[in-house]
Structure formats: structure tokens, C-alpha cells
Amino acid sequence: MVRGGDGGRRRPEESSVTVTVETDSLSVREATGGLKPLSEGDRAEIERTLEGKGLLHTAEHPTITFRSTHITGTPESFEITGDLTIKGRTHPVTVHGSGDPQGTLRGWASVTQSTWGIKPYSAFLGALKLSDEVRIEFEATGLEAAPGPG
Template sequence: MTGTDPAQQEQAHAELSGDYDIDVAHSRFGFMARHAMVTRVHGTFNDVDGVLHLDAGDLGRSTARVTLVADSIDTGVEQRDQHLRSNDFFDMPTYPEITFVSTAINGSAPSFEVTGDLTVKGITKPVTVDVEFTGAAVDPSGNHRVGFEVSGTLNRRDWGVNWNAAMEAGGMLVGDKVTLEIDISAIRRQE
């Protein structure tokens, strides 16, 4: 999304613009939350589907739609994952998907903000995340790829993910703040 003269910029914009599918094998939809007030627990959602529409000439006209299969949550500890899948946290049998649909993009590449509607447990609320465009390339298979790093913080209680337990020494077992740690590689659809 860079270039020195207008003709180069226009060509670069045309080469980057289009519809992209998220390449799940080369992306990571991660998160982090505090546990026992002393450590961080990291996790990912492994089953993800997403489509990006990139308008490199007018980033504000770009869009993103992402669906996470809630049951694919993975923190590396099966007992914890089962608890997260239960009604105490995500109630995944009732709410099998978590979705994000962009509503606005502000700023310009390489760093910009994306605002959208995040739906968790049937509750939809707006969130804004920071996005860093990390580059574009043609891979050995001839696929046109783009990359993004996404970060942000949200309060899980805003979406009804309220379970917690008091600790003997004071404080709560699970922090309310959830930090998003997302790396996206997306492949442009063939015309």
C-alpha cells in the first residue's frame, strides 16, 4: 500500500485490492487472559472462516467478516477447554459460533483501526481493534497473499461471560480483560 508516485500507487492498489479468504493454516486467532492474578493463559480458536474485501485505494471501503467455531477453543489443557465450552463461560452447545463483522475502518496503512460488531453468546456489541498491515506477497503456489496483525482488549463480561471464583488471598481466579492476539494470512480469490 505504498508507492512513491501516483502511477505506482494506483498499480499497487489495483494489485492488492480484491476479495480474500483467510488461510486458517497460516493464521492464528489467539487470546490471553489472566489466571489467579499471577499468570497469563493463552488460547486459540482453531476452526475459523473469514472473508476480507480489501480496497487498497480507499481503505474505508474495505470489509471483514470472521466466524469462529466456538468449540474449537484450545488452551492446551483439555479440562480447562471443556470448562470454557460449558455454560459457565461460552455455552457452546447453545451458541456454537462467535462472529465479527466490520462496520468502519479508520486510518491508513500500515496501521489503522477496524470497528465492528462482535457477537458472543448471542450478544452483539461494537469493538475496535488495532490492525497492522504486515505485507503482501505471491507465494510459491502463485497465490496473492496479504498479512495483518490484529490486537485489542475487551471485557468478557460485556458478552455475558461472567463466571469467576474468589481466591482465598483475595482477588478473582479469572481476569475480566481479554487481550486479542491475531495474525491473519489471507489469499486473494482468483478472478
């Protein structure tokens, strides 16, 4: 049952979000602020390190999950606070996002890798490395709302 004068749309604060990401599906799209530009070889090496025993231990931890605990704002501009679980460790994170009339959601969150026991990637004697705090961005399309109560 949808309550309130919202024209039949569920209000953000009455919603919840659960996201599961397969760790071996992650990729590096962009890097800024380094001593040298990120090459395709660098990108491939980082992704190999993410997958194996290096950073995310994908065999032992095949998924990353996010479950909302609180949502504020509007469908066009929102914040979602929730619990992010990486490598079996859970900590709170706030996602900042926006939606458009076509149903595409875009957003970002900052994550400090060491909070989840991840040692930031480093190579070439430190000439190529990721900072401990990284910005994770997403774009989601074709989403379907789960049925509401009642």
C-alpha cells in the same frame, strides 16, 4: 469499482470485514500476572470450561462473529470498529491491527467478558482466575479479498 488514486488497491475506508470463529476452536495461549504460572493442566481445564456449560456454551452458541462498521488507517496500520456477537449478545469493539507486504494481518482487541454475559474463569478458590477484561490477539494469513462492487 475502485475509486481514488490508490493504484488499484481498495482503500481501507471502502472495505468491510466479517469474521466468524467456531467457539470450540478457541485456546488459551498465554497468561500473565497470576500468583502461579499457568500449567498445561490449568490450560486444559480452562479450555474444557470454555466449551461446555461453563463460559461460552458452545452447543447453544457455536460461533462468535465480528462485522465491521468502520475502517480507518492504511493496510500497514489500521483500526476496525465493528459489532462483536458472543452468546447472542452484540456490542461494539475496536480492533487494532497491522499488515505486512506478505499479506499477514496481526491485531488485537480488548474485550470485557461480563459485557457479553461471561463470568470470568476462576479456580482453586480464586488463586487462578482470568480478569474480566481480556486481550484477544489474532494472526491471519492467506486471505483473499472479496470482489469489489462494479
